[in-house]
Amino acid sequence: xxxxxxxxxxxxxxxxxxxxxxxxxxxxxxxxxxxxxxxxxxxxxxxxxxxxxxxxxxxxxxxxxxxxxxxxxxxxxxxxxxxxxxxxxxxxxxxxxxxxxxxxxxxxxxxxxxxxxxxxxxxxxxxxxxxxxxxxxxxxxxxxxxxxxxxxxxxxxxxxxxxxxxxxxxxxxxxxxxxxxxxxxxxxxxxxxxxxxxxxxxxxxxxxxxxxxxxxxxxxxxxxxxxxxxxxxxxxxxxxxxxxxxxxxxxxxxxxxxxxxxxxxxxxxxxxxxxxxxxxxxxxxxxxxxxxxxxxxxxxxxxxxxxxxxxxxxxxxxxxxxxxxxxxxxxxxxxxxxxxxxxxxxxxxxxxxxxxxxxxxxxxxxxxxxxxxxxxxxxxxxxxxxxxxxxxxxxxxxxxxxxxxxxxxxxxxxxxxxxxxxxxxxxxxxxxxxxxxxxxxxxxxxxxxxxxxxxxxxxxxxxxxxxxxxxxxxxxxxxxxxxxxxxxxxxxxxxxxxxxxxxxxxxxxxxxxx
Numbered sequence: 001x002x003x004x005x006x007x008x009x010x011x012x013x014x015x016x017x018x019x020x021x022x023x024x025x026x027x028x029x030x031x032x033x034x035x036x037x038x039x040x041x042x043x044x045x046x047x048x049x050x051x052x053x054x055x056x057x058x059x060x061x062x063x064x065x066x067x068x069x070x071x072x073x074x075x076x077x078x079x080x081x082x083x084x085x086x087x088x089x090x091x092x093x094x095x096x097x098x099x100x101x102x103x104x105x106x107x108x109x110x111x112x113x114x115x116x117x118x119x120x121x122x123x124x125x126x127x128x129x130x131x132x133x134x135x136x137x138x139x140x141x142x143x144x145x146x147x148x149x150x151x152x153x154x155x156x157x158x159x160x161x162x163x164x165x166x167x168x169x170x171x172x173x174x175x176x177x178x179x180x181x182x183x184x185x186x187x188x189x190x191x192x193x194x195x196x197x198x199x200x201x202x203x204x205x206x207x208x209x210x211x212x213x214x215x216x217x218x219x220x221x222x223x224x225x226x227x228x229x230x231x232x233x234x235x236x237x238x239x240x241x242x243x244x245x246x247x248x249x250x251x252x253x254x255x256x257x258x259x260x261x262x263x264x265x266x267x268x269x270x271x272x273x274x275x276x277x278x279x280x281x282x283x284x285x286x287x288x289x290x291x292x293x294x295x296x297x298x299x300x301x302x303x304x305x306x307x308x309x310x311x312x313x314x315x316x317x318x319x320x321x322x323x324x325x326x327x328x329x330x331x332x333x334x335x336x337x338x339x340x341x342x343x344x345x346x347x348x349x350x351x352x353x354x355x356x357x358x359x360x361x362x363x364x365x366x367x368x369x370x371x372x373x374x375x376x377x378x379x380x381x382x383x384x385x386x387x388x389x390x391x392x393x394x395x396x397x398x399x400x401x402x403x404x405x406x407x408x409x410x411x412x413x414x415x416x417x418x419x420x421x422x423x424x425x426x427x428x429x430x431x432x433x434x435x436x437x438x439x440x441x442x443x444x445x446x447x448x449x450x451x452x453x454x455x456x457x458x459x460x461x462x463x464x465x466x467x468x469x470x471x472x473x474x475x476x477x478x479x480x481x482x483x484x485x486x487x488x489x490x491x492x493x494x495x496x497x498x499x500x501x502x503x504x505x506x507x508x509x510x511x512x513x514x
Contacts, residue, residue, distance in 0.1 A: 026068035026406050028396060030389060031075070031097030031126075033088045033107065038079035039260045039303040040104050040132065042332050044374070046074055048382035049101065049389040051373050052447075056393050059452035065460070068406050070393055077103055079303065081110035089114075092124050098410055099126050099392045101385065104303070105133040105217040106257075108163065109155050115162055116154040127414035128163045129392060131384040134328070134351075135220035136171035139163060139479045161434075164417045164480035166387040166471055167351055170217075170301075170327065172486060172504050172512040174224025176349050177299045177325045178208075178232040179502075179511050180488050198232075200296035200323065207249040207293045209272040211310065212301035214254035221301035221327060226250045249291055251277040260305030265313040272298060273319060297323040304329045308338045315342045325349065331380045331489060331496055343491045352485040352501065353380060355472050366447040366470035380496075383471035386447070391474060394420040394445075394467060397459045398438070418476040420467045432478060442466035473505065486512065 032049055035041045053070045060069065073095045075087035084107035091097040102108045108130040114122045135156075137143050143156040154160075182198055198206045210225045212218030229250050253272055255263055271278060272295065276288050300307050307330045314324070326348030336343055354363025366386065370378045395416040399408040402416075419437035442464040445455040455465050467474055472484035488500040504512035 027071045029071050029073050029095055029097045030099055031073050031091030032101045033075045033077045033084050034103045035079040036076040039305040040079045044379045044382050045385040047374055048386040052386045052389040055449050056452055058449050059456050062453050063456045077107050079104055081106050085110045092126055100128045101388045102130045103132050105135040106215045108133045109216055112155045112163055115160050116151050126410040129388040130165045131388045132381055134167055134170040135216050136169045136224055137220045139481050166384045166474055168484045170221045171224045173349050174228035176486055176502055177225050180325055181297050203293055205293045207295045209251045209295040210299045211253050213257050213306055215257040218301050222252050225299045226252050249277055253278050265310045269314055299325045301327045304332045308335045312342055333379050347490045350487050352487050355470055362446045362468050362470050387469035387471045387474055391420045401459050421474045422464045423466050438462055438464040440464055
């Protein structure tokens with residue numbers, strides 16, 4: 001707790017010291033509603049955004065653009081939807097934020113709902129970017145709510161284009177969790193002669209228990225794991241939710257989305273270890289069926305505090321220890337603080353930590369700048385928050401150049417986010433008539449003051465840029481989604497170590513699925 005409190009104090013001091021410097025020109029406020037004390041908290045996310053803003057302000061000053069500066073204003077979402085919405089409204093109305101950076105799927109869905117709920121008085125009317133929202137339902141133009149909820153359909157379709165995100169959907173992870181299970185060294189210790197089938201207990205059936213939080217991220221993530229199992233293992237005639245297959249069974253269990261100290265995982269562990277399958281989506285509403293098989297492995301899709309709590313409870317339960325594959329949320333530093341030695345050997349899949357690590361790569365530049373600024377290495381998803389702030393600022397600069405005004409319409413900024421990355425391989429083919437980006441050969445831009453100075457000059461001259469960010473290329477597609485690489489990681493000697501990389505950029509690795 002002492003280390004956690006110190007980390008929060010560092011953030012408060014950093015934002016105050018770096019973000020409150022006197023400036024006599026105009027200020028453009030970037031609002032951030034980011035969990036600092038709840039189930040998905042990581043203090044360094046704010047530091048990453050602040051570093052990006054400091055770098056951009058330095059680049060603007062060096063290029064002689066002294067009329068305005070960017071400033072960060074922060075509110076703690078606590079990963080609670082109502083608080084995330086209220087605090088976003090506060091930043092826009094009381095602090096003058098021109099854009100909002102949010103954190104999780106459930107919070108961003110709450111924030112986006114203000115645009116579509118029929119109440120014009122609560123509309124944010126500023127663009128929103130999320131850095132740790134990964135639901136496959138988000139920014140999906142084909143989404144239709146099964147219960148007929150038009151508000152939820154509009155939010156998840158991103159009908160008004162208000163949202164973009166610099167993190168990739170978890171849908172590919174639904175495939176990758178199974179590939180990790182097939183190839184990890186634990187299999188040889190459980191079943192020495194096991195083949196590549198995923199049948200780790202050698203009972204002739206692949207049974208997977210998928211556990212997640214009962215909220216949009218957990219619901220979509222567990223669905224992705226469930227829906228991709230048949231594609232990986234390929235049993236003939238397998239249909240989840242109708243009847244158990246003779247070769248593949250997938251159980252999906254959702255734990256309540258309560259305060260992180262309020263969930264008792266002991267009875268939940270019993271439910272996922274037994275020889276019954278909870279069939280929450282089965283035809284006819286059948287809640288369970290007895291299949292006679294225990295699971296081969298468990299996949300955990302939940303927020304950081306919950307996945308740490310589950311791991312701790314399971315490890316100390318005295319029950320049979322099955323392999324557990326975690327999603328990206330496990331890979332936060334707070335997990336290691338809480339679990340200590342219990343984290344050793346835990347494995348998972350996550351978005352790539354850095355977009356390259358060598359000198360001169362976007363990730364390498366960012367890592368050294370972050371260490372110079374704060375004295376420690378970047379944490380998971382710091383780069384996504386940095387890139388959210390950076391792409392917003394670059395979009396604002398492009399909008400300013402096109403209008404000749406410092407004070408630009410937030411809707412125009414919304415429509416210029418995709419102009420920040422224009423590689424030759426990315427073509428919208430006239431499908432976005434509202435998108436008017438600078439034309440011509442784009443100049444590659446990376447993190448760091450030196451490259452940002454180039455970006456400022458190119459934008460001022462009306463020329464296009466291709467921002468290759470710290471987290472990935474940030475090549476927004478027509479739905480304002482991006483693709484990144486995915487890492488297979490393990491906790492070794494108290495640190496997260498990457499074991500393998502899945503090349504999910506442009507679907508280059510067919511294991512990534514869609």
